[in-house]
Amino acid sequence: xxxxxxxxxxxxxxxxxxxxxxxxxxxxxxxxxxxxxxxxxxxxxxxxxxxxxxxxxxxxxxxxxxxxxxxxxxxxxxxxxxxxxxxxxxxxxxxxxxxxxxxxxxxxxxxxxxxxxxxxxxxxxxxxxxxxxxxxxxxxxxxxxxxxxxxxxxxxxxxxxxxxxxxxxxxxxxxxxxxxxxxxxxxxxxxxxxxxxxxxxxxxxxxxxxxxxxxxxxxxxxxxxxxxxxxxxxxxxxxxxxxxxxxxxxxxxxxxxxxxxxxxxxxxxxxxxxxxxxxxxxxxxxxxxxxxxxxxxxxxxxxxxxxxxxxxxxxxxxxxxxxxxxxxxxxxxxxx
Numbered sequence: 001x002x003x004x005x006x007x008x009x010x011x012x013x014x015x016x017x018x019x020x021x022x023x024x025x026x027x028x029x030x031x032x033x034x035x036x037x038x039x040x041x042x043x044x045x046x047x048x049x050x051x052x053x054x055x056x057x058x059x060x061x062x063x064x065x066x067x068x069x070x071x072x073x074x075x076x077x078x079x080x081x082x083x084x085x086x087x088x089x090x091x092x093x094x095x096x097x098x099x100x101x102x103x104x105x106x107x108x109x110x111x112x113x114x115x116x117x118x119x120x121x122x123x124x125x126x127x128x129x130x131x132x133x134x135x136x137x138x139x140x141x142x143x144x145x146x147x148x149x150x151x152x153x154x155x156x157x158x159x160x161x162x163x164x165x166x167x168x169x170x171x172x173x174x175x176x177x178x179x180x181x182x183x184x185x186x187x188x189x190x191x192x193x194x195x196x197x198x199x200x201x202x203x204x205x206x207x208x209x210x211x212x213x214x215x216x217x218x219x220x221x222x223x224x225x226x227x228x229x230x231x232x233x234x235x236x237x238x239x240x241x242x243x244x245x246x247x248x249x250x251x252x253x254x255x256x257x258x259x260x261x262x263x264x265x266x267x268x269x270x271x272x273x274x275x276x277x278x279x280x281x282x283x284x285x286x287x288x289x290x291x292x293x294x295x296x297x298x299x300x301x302x303x304x305x306x307x308x309x310x311x312x313x314x315x316x317x318x319x320x321x322x323x324x325x326x327x328x329x330x331x332x333x334x335x336x
Contacts, residue, residue, distance in 0.1 A: 020259040022083050028263050029072040032270025033065075039277035040065050060128035061276055067121035068269050071114050075262055078110035082258060105173055108181065112170040116162065118265055122201070123158040125272045129208045129236075129279070130154060136215040146214055150207045157200040164193040190256065198247040205240050209233060212279075235275040242268045 020028075040061065047054055075082070081103045087093050097103070130151050136143070166189055169181040180186060212233040216226050246264035 019257055020263045022079055025259055025263050026072075026076055026079060029075060029266040032266050033069055033072050036065060036068065036270045036273035036277075039274045043277040055132075056134070057128040057131040060124045060131065061273065064121040064124040064128070064269075064276075065273055067117045067124070068266075068273065071117045071121065071269070072266065074110045074114050074117070075266075078107050081107035081110070082262070086258060101174060101177070105177060108170045108172075108177065112165070112167075114262070115165050115170075118269060119158065119161045119197075121269055122272060123154065123161075123204075125276050126154050126204055126208060127151075128276055130211065132279075133211055133215055140218065143214060143218065146211055150211045153207055154204045157204050160200060161197045164196060166190060166193070187256075194247055194256075194261075198243055201243045202240050205236050205243075209236050232279045235278060239268060239272045239275060242271055 043061070044054065044058065047058065084093070084103060085107055088096075130147070133147060166186060169177070169186050172180045213230065216230055216233075242264060246261065246268060249260065
């Protein structure tokens with residue numbers, strides 16, 4: 001008599017056959033980790049060389065990369081279970097092995113951990129962007145309001161993403177695990193939450209683009225420099241596109257392709273790390289330091305001589321911070 005558990009896998013299993021092979025999946029995850037590490041290293045080296053210290057937004061990016069390594073390691077560890085589950089759900093497994101329940105449980109525990117790690121990693125990158133813009137325009141009321149609004153929205157959206165993980169399925173065990181995870185309402189919940197979290201992902205990225213655009217609109221830099229910086233910040237659009245592709249093409253015949261979701265989640269995370277590293281190369285600002293200072297004081301002296309009104313202007317200091325030139329009667333130079 002067989003020791004295998006008696007289990008009939010339903011024909012309407014909620015997952016489809018994998019479109020991404022096991023080799024391609026693992027290769028894409030670790031390639032993303034490696035490439036993003038190169039950009040992260042360049043980011044850190046440049047900052048240490050120019051400012052001799054890390055900036056407040058750097059720990060968030062470092063944390064995001066470390067968690068991306070953990071995410072890749074988890075899926076590498078449970079890759080056999082993942083593709084066994086895909087084969088089982090699509091009728092490619094003729095006999096259920098004796099360790100079936102243990103293998104499925106390892107998979108869903110890994111899936112739960114990967115969910116949490118990917119959310120924390122991706123939102124750490126978003127927070128690093130927001131922290132990066134913290135001191136830009138801090139004395140302007142509208143900019144402060146925008147900054148806090150974007151921060152609050154990102155924090156709230158992160159809590160929603162973590163709160164909508166299907167803990168009921170992903171923390172169950174034994175035969176109860178099979179029955180719960182195969183329920184139609186579980187599949188429906190998965191589809192709904194994937195769309196919800198993707199929408200929040202896209203909207204938070206869009207809010208960060210809005211924040212960066214608001215900053216660039218207000219600071220005094222040469223037009224070509226503003227365009228170059230806006231182009232770098234707009235690379236966030238690639239992250240948005242990847243997020244949309246990940247969810248739009250994941251369902252196949254009304255079922256989810258887990259290999260596709262895992263692969264594109266890894267790609268999104270890697271691209272986000274690359275983008276945040278590129279966007280943070282504040283050495284681009286330093287190249288305009290001298291010319292901006294000269295223009296600043298020339299304009300200030302011209303305004304003083306004509307007796308006309310002066311508007312506040314922003315330039316870069318040697319320490320990499322922004323300085324606002326205000327009316328001397330209002331306190332002179334104020335640091336952003």
